[in-house]
Amino acid sequence: GAVVSQHPSWVICKSGTSVKIECRSLDFQATTMFWYRQFPKQSLMLMATSNEGSKATYEQGVEKDKFLINHASLTLSTLTVTSAHPEDSSFYICSAGGKRGPSYEQYFGPGTRLTVT
């Protein structure tokens, strides 16, 4: 099956710094990327949806200036957490969606655990 990778898998950063998380689809063209965050023992919360070459659509309550999403190509999307604070510590998961043959499919990355100190 398709593989979606995320880098880094785990990052610790100091408060006030920015962190970039990469999401790559390795063997299919992801026309849509979804970014989620997940707090411990909670469900996935959709942060934003981005289509290749377009600006991301953010969910209500998600600050677009804080969580910068770029989807410049069909295989790469990035999420940059700007001026990170301890409350941004979370598990961030990307998901890539696109056509694979006749059907639309969606695959999840392994997630990135962010800890802001």
Add this chain to the structure above:
Amino acid sequence: AQKITQTQPGMFVQEKEAVTLDCTYDTSDPSYGLFWYKQPSSGEMIFLIYQGSYDQQNATEGRYSLNFQKARKSANLVISASQLGDSAMYFCASKGASGGSYIPTFGRGTSLIVHP
């Protein structure tokens, strides 16, 4: 709009027994899909099974089967012959269509613990 309800925050099952994880959904889309994912402690979301709203038969994938009751809007996951490695969080999700893209909605999850 989609809404997924998982009413069981936690379930315990003995190894080799079957277990049913509940999921009900609410959607205004005439066509939709229902998914189950497993999330072990490593965090990765592992796709288990998919049921399309127009599929006539209940989906099955190995030890996983989906008990789809459209009139009741339920899509329960049945795991047969539980194994210790099945201990994980399980999420039910639905997918409709929004602006041409498919945006899945997730339930709150059920924590399954399989004990020997």
